[in-house]
Each structure stands twice: as structure tokens, then as C-alpha cells.
Amino acid sequence: MNYRHAFHAGNHGDCLKHALLVALIEALRRKDAPFAVADLHAGRGRYDLAGEEAARTGEWRSGIGRLLGDPPPALADYVALVRRLGLYPGSPAIARALLRPQDRLMLNEKHPEEYAALAAWADGDRRITLRCGDAYALRGVVPPAGLRRGLILFDPPYESPDEHDRVAAALHAAHRAAPTFMLAVWYPVKHLAPVRALRDALRGLPKRVDAALHLRPPFDPARLNGSGLLVVNAPWRYDEQARAILEALALRLAEDPGAGIHLEAGHD
Ligand SMILES: C[S@@+](CC[C@H](N)C(=O)[O-])C[C@H]1O[C@@H](n2cnc3c(N)ncnc32)[C@H](O)[C@@H]1O
Structure with missing residues (x-):
């Protein structure tokens, strides 16, 4: 549990x-x-890009820092929301801003300090329920709020070598418990072997759209060369939207002539 998202907030992975x-x-x-969003690895909710952690890595400068001025149309809604919420909103802040009065948000975070910050930030919003626990202990958490539609986001830190396997098993369990929900899992692209293994482990789940951005060829396992979001039960025409978003991100964030996008839709 060493990972702190404050060092990475607003980087290219967050933008995607x-x-x-x-x-x-x-x-x-x-x-x-009504719909429910469950954010199982929520972090602290929002981040201060002027703070010490963000300054130490400067990662946001080659991420959201390159999108704020005159964003391409496919990124307009995202960038407008970031501008409205302030630099930089985490996934809980983004979900909360898009919630209507009838919708619900469940936020889970395991790290006690991150959780304390998250709970203070969410205080008083009756649409939000909070949980300080292990995202892999899904029983009783999914489906969130007893609703039949919504989204469950898995955004683990991939600190341990078995995280890809654990998150794949958790997606299958979530789909069994909440078969009508969209599921989304973010993954890093360092080199391709673990990414291919994750994709293979998720075959069999319905209406998959896998969208990844490679800032440079994904050959160096020591660098975050890109990232992806694999969605299950993707909504109608989301694949077209994802392509436009990937192309817009590639235009602004690519680091190398070998940069590229990967978009794959599958339904077994
Ligand atoms: C990549 S960050 C989340 C960022 C956040 N989703 C966002 O987009 O703003 C991953 C978070 O997962 C938390 N975490 C790590 N292992 C966990 C687990 N087993 N269950 C729940 N949270 C965990 C970490 O403390 C960290 O805050």
C-alpha cells in the first residue's frame, strides 16, 4: 500500500x-x-496540482497540462468539467459532478489516510455512501444501492504482480452479481504481456470495448508507455466515442512517432 495517486494526478493515464x-x-x-456509480479504488477524491507531490513528478504537465488550451471537440466535455471542478478532480469528483438528485455514488478506498480525505470531501452529500475496505471483498457492495443500472470502476494501483489476475477475477464476480451494470477497468501499458493476459482473462464478458493509448511503443517494462480502459456492457456507440477520444488524446499527448491507439470491440 505504498501507492499515492497525488504523485500521478492529471497524468496521461488519468486523462484517458x-x-x-x-x-x-x-x-x-x-x-x-436512477443509476449508481461504484468507484472501488476511489483515492482521495480530488488533488492539488500545486501541492508537493504533484510538483515532485510534474506528470500532469504532459497530461492535463497539454489539454487545457483549446481542447479538441472529443475532449471538450471532459476538459470543461475539469476546468469547472478545479485542478485536478479524481474519479469521485467527476462522478459526483455528473450525478443527478436520483442517482447514487458508492466510494471505496482501502488506505486510511486517503479514505479520511475522501470522507471529509464527501461529507454531507446524501447521494454518496463511503466504505473503507478492500475492493476485492465485493460481497454486499455490488450491485451498489440496490439499483439495476450503473457503472462499477476498478482502478487499482497494480503494485503487486498478481493485480491483473485479481482484478480480472473481480470483474467476473461483479458481472455475476450485477449483470446489467457497465464495468470499467483501467490498466497500465508498460509492455504488452500483462495487457494481453488481462484482455484474455476478460474474454467471455459481454459488449467489451477496450480502448488504449500508447504514447510510445510499449516495449520498456520500466516506463508507463500508455494505458487503457476496458469496458464491459459498453453503451450503444461508445466504441465510436472512444475512438474519437483516443485520437484526440494521441494528437496532444503522443511522445514518439511510434505512438498509437488500440481499439477493440468484442462480444462473446
Ligand atoms: C489509481 S488510485 C485511484 C485513483 C482514482 N480512481 C481516480 O481516478 O481519481 C488507486 C487507489 O486504490 C487504493 N487501493 C489500493 N489497493 C486497494 C484495495 N485492495 N482496495 C481498495 N482500494 C485500494 C490506493 O490507496 C489508491 O488510492
Whole structure:
């Protein structure tokens, strides 16, 4: 449990994850019926890019820092939301901003200090329930709020070598418990072997759209060369939206002529 997202907030991985998250929640908002979002690795909710941690890595400068001025149309909603919420909103802040009065947000975070900050930030919002626990102990958590539609986000830190296996098993368990929910899992792209293994482990789940951005060829296992978000039960035409978002991100964030996007839709 060494990972602290404050060092990485607003980096290219956050831009990919959060731009696609906005598209997914906007799809849920198209119907009046209430939805629930469960953010199982919530972090502290929002981050201060002027703070010591963000300054030490400067990662946000080659992420959200490159998108704020005149964003391409596919990123307009995401960037407008970031501007409204302040630098830099985490996934809980983004989800909360898109919630309507009838919707619910469940936030889970295991680290006690991160959880304390999250709980203080969420205080008083009756649409939000909080849990300080292990995202892999899903029993009783999924489906959130007893609702039949919504989104469950898995955003683990991938600190341990078995995290890809654990998160794949958790997605299968979540799909069994909440088969009508969208599921989304963020993954790092360092080199391709673990990414391929994760994709293979998730075959069999319905309406998958896997969207990844490679800032440079994914060959150096010591560097975060890109990242992806794999969605299960993806909404109608989300694949087209994801492609436009990936292309816009590649235009602004690519680091190398070998940069590229990966978009794969599958339904077994
Ligand atoms: C990548 S960060 C989350 C960022 C956040 N989702 C966002 O986009 O703003 C991963 C978080 O998961 C937490 N974490 C690590 N292992 C966990 C576990 N087993 N269950 C729940 N949270 C965990 C870490 O403390 C960290 O805050």
C-alpha cells in the first residue's frame, strides 16, 4: 500500500480514464431512471496540482497540462468539467459532478489516510455512501444501492504482480452479481504481456470495448508507455466515442512517432 495517486494526478493515464469515464456517465444520464456509480479504488477524491507531490513528478504537465488550451471537440466535455471542478478532480469528483438528485455514488478506498480525505470531501452529500475496505471483498457492495443500472470502476494501483489476475477475477464476480451494470477497468501499458493476459482473462464478458493509448511503443517494462480502459456492457456507440477520444488524446499527448491507439470491440 505504498501507492499515492497525488504523485500521478492529471497524468496521461488519468486523462484517458477520466475522459472515457465522462462519456460512460453521460450515457447513463440519457435515461431518467436512477443509476449508481461504484468507484472501488476511489483515492482521495480530488488533488492539488500545486501541492508537493504533484510538483515532485510534474506528470500532469504532459497530461492535463497539454489539454487545457483549446481542447479538441472529443475532449471538450471532459476538459470543461475539469476546468469547472478545479485542478485536478479524481474519479469521485467527476462522478459526483455528473450525478443527478436520483442517482447514487458508492466510494471505496482501502488506505486510511486517503479514505479520511475522501470522507471529509464527501461529507454531507446524501447521494454518496463511503466504505473503507478492500475492493476485492465485493460481497454486499455490488450491485451498489440496490439499483439495476450503473457503472462499477476498478482502478487499482497494480503494485503487486498478481493485480491483473485479481482484478480480472473481480470483474467476473461483479458481472455475476450485477449483470446489467457497465464495468470499467483501467490498466497500465508498460509492455504488452500483462495487457494481453488481462484482455484474455476478460474474454467471455459481454459488449467489451477496450480502448488504449500508447504514447510510445510499449516495449520498456520500466516506463508507463500508455494505458487503457476496458469496458464491459459498453453503451450503444461508445466504441465510436472512444475512438474519437483516443485520437484526440494521441494528437496532444503522443511522445514518439511510434505512438498509437488500440481499439477493440468484442462480444462473446
Ligand atoms: C489509481 S488510485 C485511484 C485513483 C482514482 N480512481 C481516480 O481516478 O481519481 C488507486 C487507489 O486504490 C487504493 N487501493 C489500493 N489497493 C486497494 C484495495 N485492495 N482496495 C481498495 N482500494 C485500494 C490506493 O490507496 C489508491 O488510492
